[in-house]
Amino acid sequence: MGLGERIRKLRKEKKMTLAELAGSEITKGMLSLIENEKSKPSMETLEHIAKSLEVPVSYLMQEGDEEWTREMAEHEIFYNLYDFPTEFVENNILPNMEKIASSQAGMRLYHIIRMYYRYTGRHEPADQVTEKVTGFYEQTGLRNLALKDKMNDALSMLYSRDYEEGYRKFLKLEGEVGEFKEYDPGLELDYLYWRSGLALEFDEADFIEYGTALIDKSFEYENFKYYFTQNVLFGFYYGTIGDHDKYKEYSRNVKKYLDFNPNAYYNLEIFSEEQPIMLAFVLVEDSERHLEQLEQYREKVISTESEDPRYVKNYSNIVEMLDLEVNYHSGNYSYVADHFNPSLYEREVAQFPLDRIWIATRATVYPLSLFRSGRVDEARAAFKKLEDSIADIRDSIFTGEFHQVREIIFKN
Structure with a gap:
């Protein structure tokens, strides 16, 4: 119409x-x-x-087919954390762009198209999408939503792994965020969270400053949508650099948050009551205690009923990964070697560097199992493949455990 x-x-x-x-x-x-x-x-x-x-x-100003637009924008295929649906976009969305409605659902669909262009390395059409979406919002007087889309544009750089460029895009938005923060406090929280997260690999002082501001603003605005995650990030960061007092402080914050705000999805982020924020995935100090906690965590995942579409879509993969880790820490190396599924770890969708490091580190149960089974050459080849997957971030402060595994496998 x-x-x-x-x-x-x-x-x-x-x-x-x-x-x-x-x-x-x-x-x-x-x-x-x-x-x-x-x-x-x-x-x-x-x-x-x-x-x-x-x-x-x-x-x-709505144009196009609103029903089709909403169906495409909300399609369950986009909840898959393991693969970006390039064929779906190419076969179902790009040939029908005249159907995209000029509505909020349409703007979400354009964002998916922008992510597709970033993912396939086509930055010029991605930038054109940004101009179109922000132009739509500005033309209709919704400048706050135009700013929100500029932040989404910066985050879309994750799909091409241009992390520093995404961070620089956020730096340019600070003035606009200042204009709207009283009118739309949620925009300021979005900005603080994503800027802090992107700064983690490039400017640790910025990560701490804006992450701390986020926690403070969460109380000021009584809006805690990022509070849990920011405390987890701070806890892991301080635990990694050896500041155990700070690590314990943010671990306590996480536990207190869940006491007052029980949430099935966040509860799955907690490894154990004793150690809510994990610092080691494979090279743990107490193997028996870790195995016990790991088995309890696996049971928690299996018994959790969640309507979160991300969880529902990826549930079987989560359980499969935990099975491998349980068997590794139980000493069942042959099981891990025989059942390892690389597709569980080869995630091509947008991820922050820290997420990629966590995944690569957890995947080392496979080369370690090969190594402990005497298959040294296979272990080294498998590890090299993992190492290549994080070659651009191999010098991160968070790759310590990953490099320790390397030392074990290549020690001779």
């Missing part, structure tokens, strides 16, 4: 004549031309029509 047809439909639903809707702002003839798609209204005219019809300008 086009703009003119939508205006006519609403006018008739409200039983208004052309003259009544036109009012003193425009002529009846001009309104007739607009309704018949023979003339495009100026923004001032559009605002007058929208006000008279008692609808937002954005509603009048």
